[in-house]
Amino acid sequence: MGADFVQFSLTPILIGILAAIACALPGNFLILRRQALIGDAISHVVLPGIVVAFLVTGTVAAIPMLLGAGAAALVAVVLIEAIRRLGGIEPGAAMGVVFTALFAGGVLLLEQSDTSRVHLDVEHALMGNLETLIWLRAEGWGSLLDPVALASLPPELPRMAVVAALIAVLTLIFWRPLKLSTFDEGFARAIGLPVSLIGLALVITATVAAVAAFDAVGSIIVIAMFICPPAAARLLTNSLAAQVWWSVALAMLSAILGYVLAGYGPLWLGFSNSVSAAGMIATVSGVILGLACVVGPYRRRVGVAVGA
Amino acid sequence: MPDFLAALLLQAGYNATLVTIGAGLLGFAAGAAGTFLFLRKRALVSDAVAHATLPGVAIAFLVMVALGGNGQSLVGLLLGSALSAFAGLWLVEWIARTTRLAEDAAIGAVLSVFFGFGVVLLTVIQTLDRGRQAGLEDFLLGSTAGMLLQDAQTIAFGGALTVALIWVLRRPMTLVAFDAGHAAAMGIDTRRVDLAMMGLVMAVTVIGLKLVGLILIVAMLIIPAVTARFWTNRVERVLWTAGVIGGVSGYVGAALSASAPDLPTGPIIVLIAAGVFALSLLFAPARGVLASALAHRRFQARVHRRQGLLALVRAEPIHDPLTLRILRAEGLIRRDGVATDKGRALAAKIARDERRWDVARAVHQDTALTGRYDGLTPIEDVFTADQIADFDARLGGPQPVGG
Numbered sequence: 001m002g003a004d005f006v007q008f009s010l011t012p013i014l015i016g017i018l019a020a021i022a023c024a025l026p027g028n029f030l031i032l033r034r035q036a037l038i039g040d041a042i043s044h045v046v047l048p049g050i051v052v053a054f055l056v057t058g059t060v061a062a063i064p065m066l067l068g069a070g071a072a073a074l075v076a077v078v079l080i081e082a083i084r085r086l087g088g089i090e091p092g093a094a095m096g097v098v099f100t101a102l103f104a105g106g107v108l109l110l111e112q113s114d115t116s117r118v119h120l121d122v123e124h125a126l127m128g129n130l131e132t133l134i135w136l137r138a139e140g141w142g143s144l145l146d147p148v149a150l151a152s153l154p155p156e157l158p159r160m161a162v163v164a165a166l167i168a169v170l171t172l173i174f175w176r177p178l179k180l181s182t183f184d185e186g187f188a189r190a191i192g193l194p195v196s197l198i199g200l201a202l203v204i205t206a207t208v209a210a211v212a213a214f215d216a217v218g219s220i221i222v223i224a225m226f227i228c229p230p231a232a233a234r235l236l237t238n239s240l241a242a243q244v245w246w247s248v249a250l251a252m253l254s255a256i257l258g259y260v261l262a263g264y265g266p267l268w269l270g271f272s273n274s275v276s277a278a279g280m281i282a283t284v285s286g287v288i289l290g291l292a293c294v295v296g297p298y299r300r301r302v303g304v305a306v307g308a
Numbered sequence: 309m310p311d312f313l314a315a316l317l318l319q320a321g322y323n324a325t326l327v328t329i330g331a332g333l334l335g336f337a338a339g340a341a342g343t344f345l346f347l348r349k350r351a352l353v354s355d356a357v358a359h360a361t362l363p364g365v366a367i368a369f370l371v372m373v374a375l376g377g378n379g380q381s382l383v384g385l386l387l388g389s390a391l392s393a394f395a396g397l398w399l400v401e402w403i404a405r406t407t408r409l410a411e412d413a414a415i416g417a418v419l420s421v422f423f424g425f426g427v428v429l430l431t432v433i434q435t436l437d438r439g440r441q442a443g444l445e446d447f448l449l450g451s452t453a454g455m456l457l458q459d460a461q462t463i464a465f466g467g468a469l470t471v472a473l474i475w476v477l478r479r480p481m482t483l484v485a486f487d488a489g490h491a492a493a494m495g496i497d498t499r500r501v502d503l504a505m506m507g508l509v510m511a512v513t514v515i516g517l518k519l520v521g522l523i524l525i526v527a528m529l530i531i532p533a534v535t536a537r538f539w540t541n542r543v544e545r546v547l548w549t550a551g552v553i554g555g556v557s558g559y560v561g562a563a564l565s566a567s568a569p570d571l572p573t574g575p576i577i578v579l580i581a582a583g584v585f586a587l588s589l590l591f592a593p594a595r596g597v598l599a600s601a602l603a604h605r606r607f608q609a610r611v612h613r614r615q616g617l618l619a620l621v622r623a624e625p626i627h628d629p630l631t632l633r634i635l636r637a638e639g640l641i642r643r644d645g646v647a648t649d650k651g652r653a654l655a656a657k658i659a660r661d662e663r664r665w666d667v668a669r670a671v672h673q674d675t676a677l678t679g680r681y682d683g684l685t686p687i688e689d690v691f692t693a694d695q696i697a698d699f700d701a702r703l704g705g706p707q708p709v710g711g
Contacts, residue, residue, distance in 0.1 A: 036413040086597050093351040100527030101582035104575035111570045224420035231413045273435040275428045282424025301408040
């Protein structure tokens with residue numbers, strides 16, 4: 001736990017934790033609203049967004065990428081809604097049509113354009129590059145207090161921190177309307193809450209989380225963190241507040257454990273190379289969900305405990 | 309372009325020909341199998357199945373290498389992918405059945421976790437000496453470049469087999485897809501039919517892995533079925549239309565991809581299918597947006613025409629601009645709003661039909677007939693001439709309206 005850890009593992013772990021929390025928070029509500037696969041759809045359409053942004057600006061700078069990804073996600077949400085309403089198609093199928101078509105368009109654009117100079121490919125979009133977000137200037141724990149070293153932190157860290165904080169604050173501020181419109185839409189509408197606006201705002205928040213997290217950690221973690229920690233938390237408690245806290249805790253646990261297992265696990269087993277951190281974080285979150293499915297106290301559909 | 313024509317006409321070499329035919333067959337099978345999935349409202353289950361193939365491919369590769377092979381056997385890799393796809397499917401069903409999580413959460417969880425685990429295994433494989441040339445990444449987005457003859461044969465044969473299976477199973481699956489309760493009442497084991505359906509979906513996924521890739525194969529299952537739904541309301545026609553759309557997309561897409569560099573097969577096939585979808589959404593005659601808009605306009609015109617005529621009957625002034633426009637266009641009123649002879653005659657007819665309906669409701673107990681009164685259905689379409697004559701006898705002669 002010395003200088004090496006601060007240099008090579010601290011920032012990826014922190015970014016992983018923040019990304020996991022940013023996705024898990026809206027994921028709680030998406031799961032309860034049976035919109036869990038929105039995260040899946042969004043993280044697919046991010047690809048055409050960044051490719052178009054690259055083609056327009058010619059750089060892989062963060063801001064145009066994020067704007068492009070966000071715009072693509074919004075286009076996808078609008079298209080899904082349009083197909084659902086205009087064609088009378090069930091939401092799942094409408095989603096399947098839109099995100100696969102946009103993703104295919106993104107891949108084709110990527111293959112057709114010259115991206116050999118820049119680091120932009122499908123695998124990067126899927127798997128992220130968590131391992132490369134290291135803090136080279138750090139010399140030990142003391143660097144956390146050194147402004148010069150802090151200035152060279154990977155920019156993904158402050159960006160992800162801002163997004164995670166923003167989403168946490170939004171969740172707190174809109175807790176009551178979110179809760180009401182999620183559990184009893186009719187009642188929420190009757191007391192005058194703008195129910196469809198809340199739904200749209202939730203999707204947009206999820207999009208922001210997905211786009212910011214995708215940049216740092218890739219699509220796999222985004223989808224896994226939208227669903228696995230909140231789903232596991234749902235099987236552990238009957239209270240929404242407790243569920244959200246549990247989901248944050250499980251998301252952090254997945255990120256830390258996944259990163260450590262990916263980075264050091266193979267070494268313990270005698271291999272020399274580490275494995276994909278993003279993949280391992282998703283795997284760990286799946287194992288946690290699996291455990292919750294088998295032993296979670298509130299895993300059953302019926303049989304709610306008395307007084308709960 | 310000549311290259312494309314050559315590929316389209318199957319003149320671009322034996323391998324490319326087999327791949328193109330295989331893609332056509334696979335597209336047909338995917339469209340048809342996807343129709344059952346879509347009608348059962350379980351389209352996105354295929355997404356979980358497709359992503360769940362990745363760890364199977366990787367494990368199959370590792371096992372084959374461990375047994376001394378080079379791990380390149382497509383049949384072996386596909387077998388592994390089928391096993392892990394089945395595990396993923398079983399987990400989705402198990403989670404949705406035994407826990408209180410909804411199916412969409414189960415789908416998303418299985419999809420991301422299996423895929424994540426597959427990526428972990430891929431990075432393990434990359435560290436092996438043999439793994440560097442394994443080309444397992446091709447399974448993500450599909451690739452026909454450098455496809456071996458044996459692989460092309462596997463895909464063509466698998467596609468043909470799946471189409472044959474769909475032909476054999478089409479009746480029970482259509483019944484269950486259309487109305488599962490009715491099918492169960494007729495003695496069909498819906499659970500087994502659902503299993504067969506998922507088996508077909510798995511077969512399509514596994515065969516399509518090398519060609520379309522696991523991320524986009526789900527599009528081959530969903531897009532043709534949704535597209536076909538715009539063209540017809542009959543289940544068996546949706547089935548075959550989806551098959552044809554999928555088949556044509558697969559065939560043309562594979563030919564296009566074979567004819568030019570930098571055109572990856574999977575995305576091309578999916579984009580062609582998506583193009584057909586977009587056109588169908590807008591212009592399909594049965595349920596397309598344009599057709600719906602036109603039907604709405606026609607209905608609106610009929611309602612306004614009738615309201616206008618009823619106003620003439622009661623000699624009430626008409627203010628609604630659309631009603632005025634319609635009545636004028638048909639020459640039922642003059643420019644100053646006074647009814648023409650034709651208008652008065654039609655209004656009298658409508659007023660008379662209203663009274664006939666009153667009598668019909670009083671005389672007939674058959675609500676299946678009298679219930680068809682909606683103001684727009686002509687009474688002649690519901691009752692026979694004799695019956696209407698009977699109503700008229702009770703009513704007395706025609707009465708003039710509108711002065």
